[in-house]
Amino acid sequence: MATLSPDGRHIIAAGEVGAFSVCPLSWKLKWVDKETSKVEASVELGKDLHKSWASVFEESLLLNKWIRYLAVLVCTAAVVFLLIHSPEDPLSGIFFVSVRSHGLQLIVLVAATLLVIRSFMKAARTRHRDSGFALSQIAVAIEGSSILPSREYISAAQGLAGKPDALVKEEEFFLPVERKPLAKKLRDRYVAQLLVYMRLVEEFEGAKPPHGYLLLGPKCRRVKVQNSPQKQQWIDSMIREMRLILDGSEATAQPHPSKCAKCDVRHRCPSRLDSSSR
Ligand code: SF4
CATH class of the missing domain: 1.10.287 (Helix Hairpins)
Known part of the structure; x- marks a missing residue:
């Protein structure tokens, strides 16, 4: 949730950037206006799958x-x-x-x-x-593990925060890993979240990760996401827009029937589209 740092700056969570990439209005309603969202059964299922992955x-x-x-x-x-x-x-x-x-x-x-x-x-x-890891990867942190506890990063300097599901080491690099147990395919929001983790890992672990990993679906399909300057520019532009909205600018709705059908704040959105609008 967009929280305030002691100096009054908004700290934006990695997951928020992912949510913003789907629809800026949905992000604002949920994370800034704190509209009550309708918790879907799939969220609980996702949590259960997440726990079993860690175990x-x-x-x-x-x-x-x-x-x-x-x-x-x-x-x-x-x-x-x-x-x-x-x-x-x-x-x-x-x-x-x-x-x-x-x-x-x-x-x-x-x-x-x-x-x-x-x-x-x-x-x-x-x-x-x-669990989706290559044998050559050394895990150093994993969400829910008592042996290798996860690492949470809160950066006052960048105004960002996040806790990757796992952190692995390849050669001298620490790489963030994000698990999406219910994902059927690669989505921009997953990539955006992972790219924010890469910024945090660079600041706190001391070296820029060349890539990170997404583990998709029940079988943990591993997708490598490159940490390219173009992708980070995309993140920059979203964070800039988010800060403008946090300072009072309007959030733009990006309605699409399939997105609106899954949106958990659609009951509060005047721009929502129904599936019949396809
Ligand atoms: S219902 Fe659609 S347009 Fe409205 S906030 Fe949700 S995703 Fe955005």
Whole structure:
């Protein structure tokens, strides 16, 4: 929501810029005039899908943690065995039969643990992929995760705020990721929101992200969005218009039957179009 910073400047949320790109009047009614919106069942469904996405990813992190524990356990067992049964150990000669028997036990233990590690690795990779991430991407923050808590950025300097659904690292870059579980296709509003996150990530993480990712639909289709100067100019022009409206200018309605049909403040809009107006 367009909030005020201590110096009286409006802080615009990344999601607002996305909403503005759909219809400036809808954004104003909802975010500035704070008209009550009709909460759609799809919003709740989206939240549920979002939570399950975070938990699938969290499972992959937990499995990776257990893989490390098991690997340490196997290494420790092997080292302890080698120390106890080293050739200098006079007892090993005396208890040769017993040593052979322990050796077999160790081999069985290592083999069993390696099998468990292998199945954990497979499960972790599957969950990582199911949550829309490439295996080469290192997640550093994810919404709803207790292991890697999400990062919220509030920039007084830019007058912008946002909390990406996830943050991943590729080489030296931090890249924002936005999950849209109900999306059927790529929309301008998703791109706009992600581009605002890129501005915030640049300020707070210290390097300009060359791109970010959208994860669309129930299967998390990954779409790469380039952080180009042309796209950022588009964001600039929208933020300028938004600030003019916040200072008292009129918001223009951009009616379209399909947009108005989904608009949750259409009951307050004199310009709304019905689907019969197509
Ligand atoms: S009903 Fe249509 S024109 Fe009116 S605010 Fe919503 S999207 Fe804009």
